[in-house]
Every structure is written in C-alpha cells, then in structure tokens.
Amino acid sequence: MTNKQLERRLAQAWGALRPKTELDTIVGVVPTPVASAAPKRFPRRALVAVLAACLVVSLVVGGLLSAGRQTSAPPLTLIDIDVNPGIELAVDAADRVVTVQAVNADGKRVLNGLTLSDKALPEAVTVLFDRMVAQGYVAGEDNCILVTVQTADNGEADRIANAVSTTIDAALAQHDIAAPVATQTVVDFAAVTDFAAQNGISKGKANFILSLKEKEPSLDAAKLAQYPFSALAAIAQNLEVPLDSLTDYDAVSGLNKQLADALKKEADEIGAILLTDLLTPEEAKAKALASLRDWEAAEALFVKAELRWDGGVPVYQFELIVRNHVYEFAVNALDGGYELPESQQKPSNSTTTTTVGKGPQVVYSTLPGGGTVAFISTNKYMTTTTADFTKGPTAAWTPRSTTTSTATNVQEESPYIDREEALRYAMAASGVTSYEEVHRQKVMDRVSKVKYGVPYYYVWLCVDDAYVFEYDIDGITGAILSSAYRPLGPAENTQGEWIDHEKAISLAIIHADARSEMPTDLQWNTERSPEGAHYYYVEFASGGWWYAYRIHAFSGEVLHFETIPII
C-alpha cells in the first residue's frame, strides 16, 4: 500500500466517525450569555454589565410608521424588547403581531424557528420569554428587561407597555423567575440610528453617547463609541454629568434607581481620574501585541477582551492564544502600561502552573505523583516541552531553580555549552584523560532538540579502536543524561570515518536537486541499526516539497528517500 492509498483509506475510515450529540441539543444551550454568567465571580460588575445591556435602547423603525402613513394603512405600534437579546415587534390596532425582527445576533437565535406573525401580542411575548429562559438569556433577578414602545398616542403607549410588562412578569413567573421590567417611550431616533450605523454600535449605546456629547461638546463621540458602556458611564460620572439626565426611563419597578445606583458605584471607584483619554480596546490590544514577537503577534488569537476596574484603575484584560500558549495581559487603560505577559502551557500530566516569559527558559515543576517536569522554551521557536523525569536518568539530573531570560540576552548570548565542552564532559564520564585515547569521536549538536526535557548533545566516542561510548549530555549544564558502552561493532569498524553531518546534508540536497532553491526547515539526526551501522536522517523543505533522506554515516550512500508535498 502506498502512502497515498493509506491517506485515502484513513480519510475514508475517519468519515465513519460521528458524535452522538445532535446539534439541536447543543443549540438548546447556545449561547450562555456572558452577562448572566459573570455575577458568580464579580456580582457588582456583572450587574452593571447586565444593566448596560439593558441600556441598549431598542429603537423604533420610523420607516415602518412612515410607510404606514404613505399607504394610509392603520398605524403600527412598535415594541422593542431588550434583554440582550433585542427583538422588535410591530403590532396592529388589534394588538396582533404584524412583523417581528431581531435587532442583534442574540435576538436572531431567539427567533430562529419561531413564527409569531398574526399571534396575539401576549401570546407572542410569552413564547419569546419561554424561549429566552430556555436558552439561558433570562435567569434571575440580575437580568433586567427594557420595553420600549412607540406609538402616536401616548395613552395607548402606556396601555401597551403595561400589558407587555404584565405579560412578561407572568411568563417569567411560570419559570419561578422575577426580573425587573422597565418601560420607556422614545421619539426621534434618526440621528441615533445614523450614529449607531456609522460606528457599528447598538442604538441604545449611540443614544447614550450622543446625550453625553450634548452635555459635553468637547468629547469625541466617535472615540467614545469604541468604549464599553461601563467606561461611558464612568466618563459621565467623572465629568459630573448626572446619569439620570442621560437616560429617559419611565420605570415601573424602581429600575431607574437601581441602574443609577449601580453606575454610580462603578464610577465612584475611579475617583477623580480623568477618563476622557482612555485607551480604546484596539489601542490596548496593540500594546499587548507589541510585547510579543512578530510571529507571535501575527498568530495571536484574542479570546477574551474586557474592561475591568482594578483598585479604581481601568484595566483592559485580554486573553489570547499563540499556538499552544495562552497569554493573559492586563493593560492599563489610562497609560497603556502592562505587566509582562503570562503564558500558561497546559501539560497533560502536571497540575503545576508554570510561568514562561520571553526567551529560552527551563522551568521545572514537580509532578503530583513525584518526578519532575521540565518546560523548555528555546530561543528559536519558544517550544515548550514536558518530560517526566521519573523515566529518565534521575541520578544524573540536578534540578535547578527557574531560569529566566529577557529578550535582550536571548539575542546576545547562548545559554548552551559548546560542542567542545560537551566532548570534554563525555570524555570525563568515560574515564578518558587525553585526546590521544580517543581514536574517533563525534559530537552531534542537538541543542535545538529536546531529550528528557532539555536540549542536549549526543557524543559518540571510539576509545582504543575497540570500545564505543555514547552519551546524551545536557546542553546547558553538561550533565550526563544517558550513557551506553559496548564493543565496537563490525559495521563501525570496517567502514572508515564518519562523514560530517554537513556532508550528509549536502549529499541529500544534491540528490534532491534542490540546490537552485535554498532548502528551508533543515533538520538532521542520527540513528544506529541493531548491527551497529549509523545513519544520518536529513530532512528539509524545498520547492513546495518535503524531502527525507537516510544516508549511510560512513559511506555517504543515499539509502532511502521520500518526498511529501507541502500544502
């Protein structure tokens, strides 16, 4: 069977695997709203987040009304329900639903598969809240619900608002949930709609920003649009703009006071700090990325970004993934200062958290069941590797404290012993006292590779033309990691001197005819057959192909080669 046939067969077999979990089961719990998940850890902040979500003032589509006027059709009453999800209903004079649409992604998830047109308003509202409870959007008192009604008749608006509010209370009571419901009426949102569209934000947030801008014309509204709502509330408080003057609530359950109190507490935390020049989230992200290497920054995937208040100071907290590392950054939103990133490798067999900064590092942690794990970060790839030292030559191993390197000394000095030192350590271990006793020797530089958790050298010594010693030597300390001793094998004894690894590489490159295009990702290794014959394995990429060669270490013959297309 060829490799290609095996690949095809593997893909075919793999296709037979399916999870038993149906998507509908998963959809039933999608998504877990961030706002309702947070209170367990940060109750007060979460409350503000929830309240902020509720401040996403749902807007009335004037177009529908004006369209109604143009066609002389009976005017529709527009009802926005905002829990985050945001959903907008248009009802006719008989309180039957004419249209329903989502105003955000969560709203779309709620409406998915629902048909509410032509239903009575109370029935439609009940169905919506049953669904929102089932999907986890409404869970308890920390949620609040904002109902916005627009109609030409103020009295009618009050009636509908009260009816919707009562229906929501009843629907939630069926699930043993009591959540505050606030109602409001709005008038002209044309400017708000335009501003929201221009800045890609919700209309409620747009309304808040424009109101704030009206009070403080010096503010940059476009910049404010990039801030989370909690920052906007803090800015308002900082500028001594009463929050009550920015919102227009006609609360039916004391929500207005609850909201104002919560926001005031949040704003009080930051005291007299001037907040108008907070970093935007994008600016803070750039600060975080700037501390990484170029390739890390290019591959960084942000999985969490939020503004929190740390001792009264606004701080952006980011979590990002680069390859198999998770970095956590805290960037001061006032001055852009940040602590050095922490990255957590998640080894499968260790419960110890290890800090890995920039540059080559060796960090040791103790396994719960004994033994040691070494985390290695090389200066080339920042590859962290784990090894269980209970399986290695522990007698020769000397645990050290954590070593740290800065980006500067990574470039200026190597942490490794050189090849000559490695040879001396091997000679000392074998009892050889002079170079004259060593008839042949070979030091394989493997400090870019890892064995027993550390970069190492492989040393092969032929002593008195009769015995072979082989050592793996710690590339940093020179400690003997493993050793072997045997009589010189017949294959080694009869085939002359080893070719150098550079020679083996050049033979492979010539054989592959890869000289015209500089090979990349070059790596080489040696192996020994049971008969004592040594081989070089040389691998490299060139011209979109990966080449792998096995070359006799003495004769230089190409014994085997393979190619794989790089895709």
Next chain:
Amino acid sequence: MWIVFQAIGEPTPVKRPIDEGWISCIAAGDMEALRRLYDAVSGSVYGFALSLVRDPHDAEDVVQETFLRICRFAADYRPQGKPLAWIFTIVRHLALDKRRQQTRTLPVEEVVDVTEVADTDDRLLLHCLLNRLSEEDRQILILHAAVGMKHREIAAVMGMPLGTVLSRYRRALNHLKTIAKEEGLHDE
C-alpha cells in the same frame, strides 16, 4: 544498498469542506450556517477529541463545548483562510483541559475502540491509529490525513515548527502502514 523511490505525485486530495464565511454567518446568528458547519466537521471534531481524551463521553462533551465556543467567539474570528486551524485549536485546548480533569479522577483509558465504525478494515485502521501511535504523531496524522488541515496550519495548532510536523507526519504514516499491515489490514 537499497533505494526506494517513494515518489508521490500530486498531493493527496484532502477534504476541505468548510466555507470560512459560515463563521461570520454564525456570528450573525445564522443557525443554518452553524448546522452546515456541524455537519461538515463534527465527526472530525469528535474523532480528534476522542484521540486525546480517550473516552467517548468526554469526547462528546468536547464536541458540545467546541460548538458553544464557536458560537460565542465567532464574532472574534479573523478570516485568514484557516477556519480549520481556528476550530481545531479550540478542540485541542478543550480536550487537553478535559484530560487534565480526567487525571484527577479516573485513570485514562488505555485502549480506545471505535465500535460504531461498521467496516472491519476501517475499524482496524482507526484502532491502530488511535492506539498504536504516539500522541503527537497521532494528532499530526489525524489533522492532515483525516481532517484535511494543511501542514502549516497543523504547525500553528500544535505549536511546532513546520519541519517537525512534516518529519513526524512522514514517519507516522510509515509507522501506521507497518502496524496496520501487521494487524492484518487488507491491501486495496
């Protein structure tokens, strides 16, 4: 002296069934896009998770949590032509987290069976893949030959240099071929 010419002409056509645009649709709440994505990759997500957590129930949990994460973070996805890399980075992290939890409770299963696979040869091949290769070789082989990810994407997901991925892929494929032959897999 022996020389084996293992010339492999064109790259093996791999399945790349997912449309990157689905993720942005999911971010906008498009359930149909989520369904298409689920149909396309849930099998691979399950298999890859199973290869790491080595327990079907835990693998199911990883599948569920993966799609929850996809929904939650779809809006943060930056289109770079690497949707599989993004998805399987999530799967890998979740599976490794799950396995870390396992080690605190029960011993991890040594042998993984795929009894749900009907074809005997397919089952044998998957058995060898899941049980006889080293973990990193297994991951690399699965992600390329089965899932259809590019070598460079695998390098990013695994946190390895490209050369290492290619080298290990080649050796893993040869190793699997040898093992499967020993176990009695019929040639095509």
